[in-house]
Amino acid sequence: MRASGSLTSRILPPVLVLAGVLVIWDLYVRVTHTPDFLLPMPTAVIRSLFTDRRLLSSLGWTALAALSGFVASGVFGVLIAIALSASPILRRAFFPYTLFFQTVPIVAIAPMLLFWLTPGLEPVVLCAFIVSVFPVIANTLAGLMATDPALIDLFRLYGARPLAGLWKLRLPSALPGIFTGLRIAAGLSVIGTIVAEFLVGQIVGEVGLGVRVVGGIHDSHMDEVFAAAILASLLGLAMFGAVNLAAHLTLRRWHASER
């Protein structure tokens, strides 16, 4: 993630690639006369992005759900990892089941959540949480377990209380791992939200981006589908970028990954 070269030389290449893709896309639709319910013109997508006010409120809904799921993953993921790190017995007993979070087919679970919970924001947030919590648990736990044993001895020698050992030694040691987990969780929580909205949103009529995708396909408004998908990606990117920034600000003084 190191900066190299001037701002222009870093920004220009990806912008040129984007422009190239848009031009080829535009030409393809014009030359082949593809109907816009199959593939819209890029200009139509861009117009939707800037003129469709409802898309913005959809983005708001999705952002709220994804952020809530992400924050829950961060908080509970770290707490679960701390609990698991405290005892080998707990670890042996529970860690296999945390794998459930990684392997669960969310598409199969979401309708059940909808059945059990009040349709609305909660089941969507819960889906985002279930999909994104495992990487936080696994990476935090790995970080906590990799604490320098000599430093653990040092803390023992000076009679440090367990809480001091956690707060002043093990959690800071685990920070690089925690940030790795959060980076992965940022993207996954958006995916979890969109998938949940596919299923949940249709019923409640709340319009997150996932609902707009399904609705757009149903109504053959492909420009709307593309615009919603682009906004969802940008949301994931923004969350990933925010975690990266936080990691950089926290770790730059001492960790090799941020120097």
Added chain:
Amino acid sequence: MHRMQNRVEGAGIAIQMRGVRHAYDNAVSVLDGLDFETPAGQFLAILGPSGCGKSTLLRLIAGLDRPRSGSIHAAVRSSGIAYVFQDAHLLPWRSALQNVALPLELMHVPRGRRADAARSALEQVGLSDAMDRFPNQLSGGMRMRVSLARAMVTRPKLLLLDEPFAALDELTRERLDEQLRDLWRASGMTVIFVTHSTTEAAFLAERAIVLSARPARIVEDRAIALPPDRAGAIRATPPFVAEVRALYGALERGEP
């Protein structure tokens, strides 16, 4: 000033070991019935081949492990003991000053006193200019000096060092040896210094115990017959060379 200390206040403590045996979980015997006493304020070097159980002995004295049998008596609470590891083992997210203040923090010393004591400990090891630097901005030798300052900041009555300078280049190691000896002479603490270097043991210590290969027993227990004032140049003198030879001979006798 409260940070200055006289010899009496910082005086070391005596240690008695009686029939200390230790074995790892897989029943490999490490220490084979060690008996020795260290009077208060002595600088004792423990010399032995790699893997002979020197570090284990140090951990037992520090109370980090318990011996399988035998007794270790050190008339001090654990807070009077300081331990220096083979590597600096600093907290990378803390500045040098914050690292040195850590033991006092864990012992609930008030913040203001902590900072004063940490600053003077860093001055003692010649790092007044590097207090706000982070470990990754320090050389290996400087990191080790921070580690030494961290050990000294509590004014320990017993300082345990486990081959602390082994990873450093020769010149840096000799400088640190000299600095450590000065610290010992100024404080009057008891020092137990584990090493596999005969020259380091002869330069530093008043007394050297040579251990055999595992399971470790005492091959030689000798007083180092050198004057208390030792400058670096002493390493070239005949009495020093004679001590080194004697220690070397003892090491050879301890080979399996």
